[in-house]
Amino acid sequence: MQQASPLIEARGVKVYFPVRKGLFGSIAYVRAVDGVSVAIPRGGILTLLGESGCGKTTLGKTIAGLIKPTAGEILYKGKPINRMRKKEYMVYRRSVQIVHQDPYAALNPTKTVFQTLSFPLKRWKIARSRRELREKVIELLETVGLTPPEDFLNKYPHQLSGGQRQRVVIARAISVNPELIVADEPITMIDVSLRLGILDLLLGLREKLGTAYLFITHDFGAARYFTAKGGGVIAVMYLGKVVEMGPAEAVIHDPLHPYTDILIQAVPEPDPDKMRNAKPIKLRSLDIPSPLNPPKGCKFHTRCPYAWERCEKEEPPLVELKPGHSVACWLKLRR
Amino acid sequence: MSEPIISIRGLRVVYHALRGVVKAVDNVSLDVMKGELIGVVGESGSGKTTLAMAILRLLPPKVARIVGGHILFDGLDLATAREEELRKVRWSRISYVPQAALNALNPTLKIIDHFMETAKSHGIRDRKWVVERASELLETLRLEPERVLNSYPHELSGGMKQRVLIALSMLLNPEVIILDEPTTALDVLTQYFILNLLRAIKEKYNMTMMFITHDIAVIAGIGDRVAVFYAGKVMEIGDVYTIFKRPAHPYTRALIKSIPTLTGNIEEMKPIPGTPPDLINPPPGCRFHPRCPYAMEKCKRVEPPMVELKPGHLAACWLLA
Numbered sequence: 213m214q215q216a217s218p219l220i221e222a223r224g225v226k227v228y229f230p231v232r233k234g235l236f237g238s239i240a241y242v243r244a245v246d247g248v249s250v251a252i253p254r255g256g257i258l259t260l261l262g263e264s265g266c267g268k269t270t271l272g273k274t275i276a277g278l279i280k281p282t283a284g285e286i287l288y289k290g291k292p293i294n295r296m297r298k299k300e301y302m303v304y305r306r307s308v309q310i311v312h313q314d315p316y317a318a319l320n321p322t323k324t325v326f327q328t329l330s331f332p333l334k335r336w337k338i339a340r341s342r343r344e345l346r347e348k349v350i351e352l353l354e355t356v357g358l359t360p361p362e363d364f365l366n367k368y369p370h371q372l373s374g375g376q377r378q379r380v381v382i383a384r385a386i387s388v389n390p391e392l393i394v395a396d397e398p399i400t401m402i403d404v405s406l407r408l409g410i411l412d413l414l415l416g417l418r419e420k421l422g423t424a425y426l427f428i429t430h431d432f433g434a435a436r437y438f439t440a441k442g443g444g445v446i447a448v449m450y451l452g453k454v455v456e457m458g459p460a461e462a463v464i465h466d467p468l469h470p471y472t473d474i475l476i477q478a479v480p481e482p483d484p485d486k487m488r489n490a491k492p493i494k495l496r497s498l499d500i501p502s503p504l505n506p507p508k509g510c511k512f513h514t515r516c517p518y519a520w521e522r523c524e525k526e527e528p529p530l531v532e533l534k535p536g537h538s539v540a541c542w543l544k545l546r547r
Numbered sequence: 548m549s550e551p552i553i554s555i556r557g558l559r560v561v562y563h564a565l566r567g568v569v570k571a572v573d574n575v576s577l578d579v580m581k582g583e584l585i586g587v588v589g590e591s592g593s594g595k596t597t598l599a600m601a602i603l604r605l606l607p608p609k610v611a612r613i614v615g616g617h618i619l620f621d622g623l624d625l626a627t628a629r630e631e632e633l634r635k636v637r638w639s640r641i642s643y644v645p646q647a648a649l650n651a652l653n654p655t656l657k658i659i660d661h662f663m664e665t666a667k668s669h670g671i672r673d674r675k676w677v678v679e680r681a682s683e684l685l686e687t688l689r690l691e692p693e694r695v696l697n698s699y700p701h702e703l704s705g706g707m708k709q710r711v712l713i714a715l716s717m718l719l720n721p722e723v724i725i726l727d728e729p730t731t732a733l734d735v736l737t738q739y740f741i742l743n744l745l746r747a748i749k750e751k752y753n754m755t756m757m758f759i760t761h762d763i764a765v766i767a768g769i770g771d772r773v774a775v776f777y778a779g780k781v782m783e784i785g786d787v788y789t790i791f792k793r794p795a796h797p798y799t800r801a802l803i804k805s806i807p808t809l810t811g812n813i814e815e816m817k818p819i820p821g822t823p824p825d826l827i828n829p830p831p832g833c834r835f836h837p838r839c840p841y842a843m844e845k846c847k848r849v850e851p852p853m854v855e856l857k858p859g860h861l862a863a864c865w866l867l868a
Contacts (some may be wrong), residue, residue, distance in 0.1 A: 239650070263734040263735065263736070274802055345718045350786055373822050373823070374591075375822055376822070402804065403590040403761075403822075403823060404590055404761055404762070404763075404805060404806070405590055405801065405802060405805045405818060405819035405823075406818055406819070406822065407805065407807075407818065408805055408807060408816060408817060408818035409818035409820075411807075412818065430734070430735070431807075432735070432809055433806065433807035433808055433809060434807050436807060436809055436813075437807035437816060438814055440813055441813060464809055474736070475735055475736065476809060477737035477739075478735045478736050478738070479735055479738075479809055480738075480742070480762070480764040480765045480767060480768060481764055481767065481808050481809065481810060482763060482764040482767050482791050482803050482806055482808065483767055483810075484787050484788050484789060484791050484792070485788075485808075486767075487767045487768030487769075488768060490768075492743075493736075493739060495736070498706065498736065498737065498740060499704060500704075500734075
């Protein structure tokens with residue numbers, strides 16, 4: 213069967229950042245992303261989950277075209293973006309929009325909500341007349357749940373709460389009808405009681421507009437909620453690598469990689485009995501190795517309580533063990 | 548049950564902003580019991596950090612003011628005490644680990660010098676004593692004293708710096724430590740280990756801890772009691788089992804439901820509608836009524852009193868009064 217190519221694909225992507233050691237020292241490379249292949253189908257959800265420094269944001273920016281990969285390539289509808297003509301490239305850039313973590317920094321404080329939202333509409337000639345512009349902005353505000361919209365048109369960012377600002381940022385992202393939204397920690401700075409509201413809004417937009425998501429988060433609970441509700445895939449990253457990838461509930465309830473398993477045990481849950489009766493976590497070392505000089509073999513072997521000889525020498529490949537559920541771990545791959 | 552070590556009664560703190568007066572802490576009464584770990588939980592702007600700053604009287608001068616109430620600690624009212632009296636309490640008897648403390652260390656000073664400076668400002672110049680005490684504390688927090696004391700802050704990871712700050716706050720053996728979002732900036736594994744260490748040092752040194760957080764779930768594993776704040780008010784106080792297993796206040800119940808957990812039923816998780824109120828112009832009656840699914844006429848007009856539902860379990864809600 214001939215399958216349509218995914219909306220976005222990263223193939224063997226590596227992103228290395230050069231850093232100089234000391235004033236006259238040699239140049240070393242931070243391996244932020246170290247060989248990752250992932251794909252997002254049209255209207256699909258891929259969640260990158262990992263601790264700080266695992267490379268999830270760098271990968272997101274590379275997929276959005278903001279960072280050039282050191283090796284590997286990004287394909288948009290099957291076409292490598294670095295070999296596109298200008299016109300094609302602009303279509304790709306427009307169809308991939310970003311929602312950042314900090315809704316306080318993402319909005320220009322001197323522009324009203326109307327000005328902020330009308331800019332992309334004018335830039336991409338989506339609305340031509342003044343009346344059309346106003347109608348379109350009002351429609352956007354209604355779509356993101358800022359009602360009545362007339363109350364928000366002339367507000368400046370400082371007059372809005374964090375949750376409302378993030379809704380304006382989301383309205384701006386969807387104003388150009390993107391096919392993919394890269395949402396990088398979109399709820400981290402939002403009040404706890406409002407977080408699920410933002411995630412529900414994003415999922416609702418997908419129903420309505422068919423938007424696909426690359427959701428980037430360190431929060432396991434949010435990753436599960438968003439990805440499971442949207443029927444998507446979670447990719448767990450560690451030191452620039454995907455160590456496990458699969459359907460949300462499978463990764464959360466039946467993790468295959470020791471790293472995923474340990475992180476899940478460490479997540480606090482609002483249940484005193486469960487928290488107090490849990491077995492203590494075993495871990496060989498608390499510290500994440502430097503991405504300047506990552507361990508050989510499996511990158512997790514320095515901390516993994518189950519590491520054996522092979523883990524120190526050879527890097528395990530990401531292998532599909534169950535339908536749609538892959539893991540890179542020698543424990544699971546040995547016969 | 549033990550006796551209170553800090554008794555807060557009817558505390559009111561306001562900030563003077565351009566737009567008007569912000570009622571950040573409004574008529575709050577709360578006892579902190581000797582030897583307990585009490586979680587102070589609330590969303591941003593609920594008044595939890597202001598409460599901590601008021602206890603230590605570290606509120607920004609001119610802008611913030613305590614306009615009513617008492618903070619009783621060992622026969623002294625910290626709300627009205629003079630600066631000389633406060634200086635004898637601050638750090639040596641009640642210490643504070645501020646929010647975003649990872650940037651609180653001076654990048655030009657070695658860790659040992661941070662301990663020396665702190666000791667010096669409280670009249671201790673005995674370097675040997677400081678090194679010994681600091682080493683013992685760092686060891687309890689599972690850090691290598693030799694290495695860490697001779698490091699500069701940039702040589703330490705976030706989790707290590709946070710543990711150094713906890714050790715610094717314990718240098719003078721205070722009776723109470725107030726920790727403001729001590730694990731918020733940390734990765735989940737580092738958070739896990741620091742939460743366990745906090746519990747262990749509390750037992751070892753028989754300290755009282757006030758743990759301020761926006762993430763109610765972190766209290767479940769280590770707290771004895773929880774006080775739930777909303778819009779400058781205490782909504783509910785109870786022991787950790789009551790608050791998590793049988794919360795009484797609609798806000799507490801809604802807050803727990805708004806946490807996306809790993810084991811719960813996803814269909815039952817939902818956000819709280821609306822947004823937290825503007826504290827310059829808070830809603831009349833119960834401050835939660837505009838977002839409360841059970842709000843009655845009375846809730847919109849009259850503020851509910853704090854009532855004791857059973858010994859040690861208090862809530863401010865007309866449904867329960």
